[in-house]
Amino acid sequence: MKRVDVQRRGIGMVCEGGRSMLKVWAPEAKQAFVCTREDKLPLTAQAFGYWSSELSLCAGDAYRIELDDCVYPDPASLCQPEDVHSWSQVVDASFAWTDNAWENPPLSAYIFYELHTGTFSEEGTFAGVEAKLDYLKELGITAVELMPLAQFPGTRNWGYDGVFPFAVHYAYGGAKGLQSLVDKCHEKGLAVVLDVVYNHVGPEGNYLSSFGPYFTDKYKTPWGDAVNFDDAGSDQVRDFFIENALMWFRDFHIDALRLDAVHAIKDMSAKHILQEIREYVDELSAFTGEHYHLIVECDLNDRRFLDERSLNGYAMDAQWNDEFHHALRVCAGVERTGYYADFNGPEHLAKAYRDAYVYDGIYSETRARSFGSKTDGLDGNRFIVFSQNHDQVGNRMFGERTSALHSFEMLKLLAAAVFVSPYLPLIFMGEEWGSGSAFQYFISHSDPELTDAVREGRKAEFSGFYEDGECPDPQAEETFQNSKLDWNKLEAYPHKCLHEYYTFLIAMRKDLQALHSGDRSGVRTSVTDPSGMLQLYRSAPGQDLVCLFNFTKQQQHTDVPGLPENAILLLDSAAKQWEGPGTAPQESPSRILLQPESVLIILWR
Amino acid sequence: MKRVDVQRRGIGMVCEGGRSMLKVWAPEAKQAFVCTREDKLPLTAQAFGYWSSELSLCAGDAYRIELDDCVYPDPASLCQPEDVHSWSQVVDASFAWTDNAWENPPLSAYIFYELHTGTFSEEGTFAGVEAKLDYLKELGITAVELMPLAQFPGTRNWGYDGVFPFAVHYAYGGAKGLQSLVDKCHEKGLAVVLDVVYNHVGPEGNYLSSFGPYFTDKYKTPWGDAVNFDDAGSDQVRDFFIENALMWFRDFHIDALRLDAVHAIKDMSAKHILQEIREYVDELSAFTGEHYHLIVECDLNDRRFLDERSLNGYAMDAQWNDEFHHALRVCAGVERTGYYADFNGPEHLAKAYRDAYVYDGIYSETRARSFGSKTDGLDGNRFIVFSQNHDQVGNRMFGERTSALHSFEMLKLLAAAVFVSPYLPLIFMGEEWGSGSAFQYFISHSDPELTDAVREGRKAEFSGFYEDGECPDPQAEETFQNSKLDWNKLEAYPHKCLHEYYTFLIAMRKDLQALHSGDRSGVRTSVTDPSGMLQLYRSAPGQDLVCLFNFTKQQQHTDVPGLPENAILLLDSAAKQWEGPGTAPQESPSRILLQPESVLIILWR
Numbered sequence A, B: 001m002k003r004v005d006v007q008r009r010g011i012g013m014v015c016e017g018g019r020s021m022l023k024v025w026a027p028e029a030k031q032a033f034v035c036t037r038e039d040k041l042p043l044t045a046q047a048f049g050y051w052s053s054e055l056s057l058c059a060g061d062a063y064r065i066e067l068d069d070c071v072y073p074d075p076a077s078l079c080q081p082e083d084v085h086s087w088s089q090v091v092d093a094s095f096a097w098t099d100n101a102w103e104n105p106p107l108s109a110y111i112f113y114e115l116h117t118g119t120f121s122e123e124g125t126f127a128g129v130e131a132k133l134d135y136l137k138e139l140g141i142t143a144v145e146l147m148p149l150a151q152f153p154g155t156r157n158w159g160y161d162g163v164f165p166f167a168v169h170y171a172y173g174g175a176k177g178l179q180s181l182v183d184k185c186h187e188k189g190l191a192v193v194l195d196v197v198y199n200h201v202g203p204e205g206n207y208l209s210s211f212g213p214y215f216t217d218k219y220k221t222p223w224g225d226a227v228n229f230d231d232a233g234s235d236q237v238r239d240f241f242i243e244n245a246l247m248w249f250r251d252f253h254i255d256a257l258r259l260d261a262v263h264a265i266k267d268m269s270a271k272h273i274l275q276e277i278r279e280y281v282d283e284l285s286a287f288t289g290e291h292y293h294l295i296v297e298c299d300l301n302d303r304r305f306l307d308e309r310s311l312n313g314y315a316m317d318a319q320w321n322d323e324f325h326h327a328l329r330v331c332a333g334v335e336r337t338g339y340y341a342d343f344n345g346p347e348h349l350a351k352a353y354r355d356a357y358v359y360d361g362i363y364s365e366t367r368a369r370s371f372g373s374k375t376d377g378l379d380g381n382r383f384i385v386f387s388q389n390h391d392q393v394g395n396r397m398f399g400e401r402t403s404a405l406h407s408f409e410m411l412k413l414l415a416a417a418v419f420v421s422p423y424l425p426l427i428f429m430g431e432e433w434g435s436g437s438a439f440q441y442f443i444s445h446s447d448p449e450l451t452d453a454v455r456e457g458r459k460a461e462f463s464g465f466y467e468d469g470e471c472p473d474p475q476a477e478e479t480f481q482n483s484k485l486d487w488n489k490l491e492a493y494p495h496k497c498l499h500e501y502y503t504f505l506i507a508m509r510k511d512l513q514a515l516h517s518g519d520r521s522g523v524r525t526s527v528t529d530p531s532g533m534l535q536l537y538r539s540a541p542g543q544d545l546v547c548l549f550n551f552t553k554q555q556q557h558t559d560v561p562g563l564p565e566n567a568i569l570l571l572d573s574a575a576k577q578w579e580g581p582g583t584a585p586q587e588s589p590s591r592i593l594l595q596p597e598s599v600l601i602i603l604w605r
Helices: A126-130 A133-139 A174-188 A234-252 A273-288 A322-331 A338-342 A346-355 A390-394 A408-419 A448-462 A477-482 A495-511 B126-130 B133-139 B174-188 B234-252 B273-288 B322-331 B338-342 B346-355 B390-394 B408-419 B448-462 B477-482 B495-511
Strands: A012-016 A019-025 A032-035 A040-042 A050-055 A062-067 A070-072 A112-115 A143-146 A164-168 A191-196 A215-221 A224-227 A256-259 A293-296 A318-320 A362-364 A369-371 A383-385 A424-428 A524-528 A533-540 A543-550 A556-559 A568-572 A591-594 A598-604 B012-016 B019-025 B032-035 B040-042 B050-055 B062-067 B070-072 B112-115 B143-146 B164-168 B191-196 B215-221 B224-227 B256-259 B293-296 B318-320 B362-364 B369-371 B383-385 B424-428 B524-528 B533-540 B543-550 B556-559 B568-572 B591-594 B598-604
Touching (some): A032 A050, A040 A050, A126 A174, A133 A174, A164 A174, A164 A234, A174 A191, A174 A234, A191 A234, A234 A256, A234 A273, A234 B369, A322 A338, A322 A408, A346 A524, A346 A533, A369 B234, A408 A424, A408 A495, A408 A543, A408 A598, A495 A568, A533 A556, A543 A556, A543 A591, A591 A598, B032 B050, B040 B050, B126 B174, B133 B174, B133 B495, B164 B174, B164 B234, B174 B191, B191 B234, B234 B273, B273 B293, B322 B338, B322 B346, B322 B383, B322 B408, B346 B533, B408 B424, B408 B495, B408 B543, B495 B568, B543 B591, B591 B598
Parallel strands (some): A112 A424, A143 A191, A256 A293, A318 A383, A383 A424, B112 B143, B112 B424, B143 B191, B191 B256, B256 B293, B293 B318, B318 B383, B383 B424
Antiparallel strands (some): A012 A019, A019 A050, A032 A040, A062 A070, A215 A224, A215 B215, A362 A369, A533 A543, A543 A598, A568 A598, B019 B050, B032 B040, B032 B062, B062 B070, B215 B224, B362 B369, B543 B598, B556 B591, B568 B598
């Protein structure tokens, strides 16, 4: 990889050597100053409402911005060492990188491991993650996906309440800590994916509106007024987020961004903000010679997000496919309430294997309207699938992982269902050994009213679901502590076995082109009624493969006519090797008996 | 043209022969009835919240719909003979058409004449329009564009307060009157364009929300909650408007729809409602063998509305190009306030001639953001231009036409600027003879509070602009009467001359491929600084042409090097023939002197 210096677009405080330059957008301000602990220096008005000045601040110096007699932290602050309300700190973004040999692999090689820095390790820091990189490498994953790191109020938060998009959370280790982690990941051959939030800003410590029209009341989102991507002043708001995307790639060597909930980005401009981010990121690629991946979380089932620019698409590299998850979890027996009501089990899982979107123009009862578009022609590597993720775990009242909800046999079945898909697999930290810790919703706001509102909102959300049991208090330190991974259990029965099983699955996927290929043309499925047995055929040149899924709690037969004699059983999740009841006795080579909640993978060449 | 019966999609009351069928959407209703003056019959619940019944009602019968003890008119009523609050009337949509020989011309042949049925003729009816068809034919226009006809409260309204999208306004002559008018237009060789409003519904007599979720608070529009095109229940709302579009083509033989303000249609579905309307309309075309044109009013400068479906576009045939108007009016000396502030005169007009959109990605001061996309590759026939229209006239406090604002010479200059463009020309009723009538904003609501609110809103809108002078009362009968065309002036000086001039311009445009071709590749412009002289070159095989515009109040020279000897002067707007000061004396063939506020058109082959 050729790394070259690319000019910052010039937002926020840029510090190099002993000099620094501040540029801040405050179009309505009559006067603007930068305040240090000792001094107050005027900023000069520039075009389009920007204010700037060259300064002699050095890395580590504290500063704030005064607009018309009110003092605020810098919206583009790179560091908030005290809290979200207080001083910003100058950061020198340079770093002694040792990853010159690193090349960002194509997305098709990504096997994602989503983790929350604060709860992944006992330390709850980047150093804590670093200490586990060898473990992750040995597991076989290729990409570490970090939940959002932007500075949030307090020290406990999922990250989606971040209010300083440029400031790496101080308690995690700040900018230097992240740079060190990325450098180490690259040394180990691991890519780094960062979750970023461009659709809203957290409720506490959000001073953006004091600076300019960062929000617009033209559109409503679940978090209130939408970020202003298409109203007056939006050029500068767009620049702010574009610069943010560029910063992660340029200054932190991040390999891919996961853009949170882009369905809540409302933009009726002729050029959508995602198209513009794509253009700027590709321009950076032209400098560095490296492709940076842009992944979106999107619940619109709209291929426009993935289509090329020449087709008026947004040209995102990939998107999360929640519908695969929903169909899979219904197969596993989750109650069909809420969004699960739209999914019928094996038939829909089969559709997700073939078509990516289950709702691809058909009528959705839950949404009470027709929904989605077809994904014809899009490679499987454009979609990311999982049997659980931070949301699917943490948005349950008790934050139960699948390990707390399903049998051990089902955990193995769920895992295989993900790793044999034509899509990119993602696992959620601890899933690979069936960690028993919950991943609960936790915050540490300092505003008591806000805290009460979040608490009550959380209770109200689940009021219909759980009749007994107290809703965990999101603000309690205990809720956070309970959500930390209990690594001491890893070596115990049956966690160790599950961990070995995941390691095996990952290696198998990497080995077999018929599995890791994103070519969906060879994907065939069949579902047997009424047993619900699902067959998934996959193929690559010289490789054919069938996966037989039994999601039921009974033994089931399934007919696999025409299996050649040289077919080999690659995996039986029920095998004794995987602490299962053992492979079921077979009567005939074309009529196969499966144990309850098990999967067989059969290969021939 | 092959006309065949196409099945109604089955919304509202369908009456054929002596039988009728009612289908109404009321997803929340527990009971639904159809009420006649004598009777009350239950409707049967169908899938997706529809209610229906076969009935023995005949054309002319009155009916209403009762939902859970409340009685309403039918949202899909075809006729409201009393008012917007009262009985609906059964209409048999069949008609003794005589237009079998009619073929809808390609849009490239359209020369639009926009008219408001209520004020175009003394009668204020379709019959009044019919009586003037020979006049329009002789003028040379090829398409009559009718402002919206949907039933509105009272008898005086522009039409944008319509509340029954399927009911042709009773006072204009109703459904039969419109069918007769269209039949006569086709007999004369005139296409008919209808303005339809799918972005909002008027404020009085709108009972839609009593029937179902026709609106969503997800998005704000200038008229309040947006029409629900992408929220729960939107399939049925979409069907309602799709059926409306189909009805005009199928039952009224309309040739093109002009979709009002589609920028206020908010739809984040994977398939935009305009894409779906296009699909259904094309399906109808497949039956009838005729292409129906879909034209949009859109202020987003977004080519997505015009791009083909294969490019994820909305595949509209054409759009109004207000920016051409704005640039032209600034050339003519209109004050650069409001949206005019973004336009600088001849340079921007030259850009509009070349690029269609002036704001095609560049920064707009008025919008305080970068705006628009480039139109490369789109034919000129995809854009409709004008020097005035109902909005540009009527949205002034006094509703002054250009004839009340500019000199006679400037009127001729403005007209030529439109007819020599590579875009489709539109004129607003009476423009062609410089009618002195205003076209003011008028309503006839029955709700006094609403009337006051409209009155006050209108005053507030113009409070900054006019210090003296009372704002005309929109509710006053006089305001409506003042807006009627004063046809008795047509034969008087100088109206008759202007009328002849427009007739000449239209004929000239039709004659010359270099003018009516939408091929923009031959469009070149130059603007001389500081005189502001604008040269527009157009060409077609074997035809070259230059238009020289002098928007100033002084004589101006302009250099036209290399004019061949056989070049002929096609038009001098200052000629005595056109009641001008006479062609300016020429010193040299390549340095041409223009009279103030005049245009020369020179042709060579």
